Amino acid sequence: MKTEAILKVMEETFGEVWAASLYGSQVCGYATRDSDYDVLVVFDDYGPGVKYTYVDAGAELAFLGVSRRVLEDDARDSAYGGFIADRLINPLQPILNNAYIRSQEIERKKTIIAWETEKLVYRYKEKSVYLDINLLYYPYKKWRKIAGVYHPYKYSIENVLRSDLRGKNLKALLPGFQKAIVELGILTETYPGWYRPGEEYVKKTLSHTLKPGLERAKIVEREIEGVVARYLTHSRAGDSDRDLIIKELLSKVKREARQIREKGASSALIDPKRFLIKP
Known part of the structure; x- marks a missing residue:
């Protein structure tokens, strides 16, 4: 389906829109004949805050x-468990x-880098300055984390990293992480x-260190809160309509089953520890 046609349907459905982006299977190259066109639609102001809308326009959209506020809060602070903003990690x-x-892609990637780096500093303390x-x-750290607690995401990321698609998709998404690193400093x-x-970052981070053992408790608490927020936002996006949620989940499960039959199952989620050289 051409971009112009999607924009036309979007305008007819919603009227004025602030920003929009395709994401998911159609962008990352693993779409099948019955795959939806996934579109993130951002409004300057949007009463529901976050909501799915399905439109059959020859192809399912x-x-x-x-709303901008919801997206920005999720990108910066994971206010909705990353349910919305984590879509900005992959190719768009x-x-x-x-x-x-x-x-907002860069903002989300900055948040991920800042949080994961902070956890590494908590773990390696002063030796962090020698951690490569x-x-x-x-x-990879983010993908493994989400896939471990939110099953629908596992199908998507396994396909993003499929052997025939991995190079193209990494080439598309990594520049955003590089730019985020530069901006974070x-x-x-x-x-x-x-x-x-x-060195200065490590010193500053460790100067805020909690009592022994509490750093881990802080990390666990924050990540549990993120998982809960993600599922609550999923429910909210369906306007508490279980049929909409089930429709999305079944769509992904059906495609996953067919992919396994046609290509066989494989795990592309490499252990992120392979990308560290410890001090």
Whole structure:
């Protein structure tokens, strides 16, 4: 389905829209004959906050409508468990207001990098300044985490990283992580694609260290809150309509079963520890 046709359906369905982007199977290359066109639709103001809308326009369009405030809060603070903003991790195809979509992509990737780097500093303490981190650590760490607690995501990411698609998709998504690292300023590139936490950043982070054992408790608490928020937002996006939620889940499960029959099952989710050289 052409971009112009999607934009036309979107305008007829919603009227004025602030920004929009395609994401998912159609962008990442693993769409099948019955795959939806997934579209993130951002409104300057949107009463429901976040909501799915399905439109059959010859092909099925799955619009995830969201207000700017909700998207920005999720990108920056994981206020909705990343349910919305984590769609910005993978390859995107902005179709309206490219600059805004890309700005939120970078914001989300900055949040991921900051959080995962902080956890590494808590673990390795002063030795963190000698910890080598490959750029791939950050997306793989996030993918493994989401797939472990949110099953619908596992199908998507296994296909994003499929052997015949992995190179293309990584090439599309990694520049956003590189730009996020530059903007954050907490990591220093030591070799192409390899980084170390800066000395001042490590000192500042450790100066805020809690009592022994509480750092781990803080991390666990925050990540549990994120999982709960993700599922609550999923329910809210369906307007508490179980049929809509079931429709999305069954759509992915059906495609997953067919992919396994046709291509066989394989795990593409490499252990992110492989992208670390410990001090």
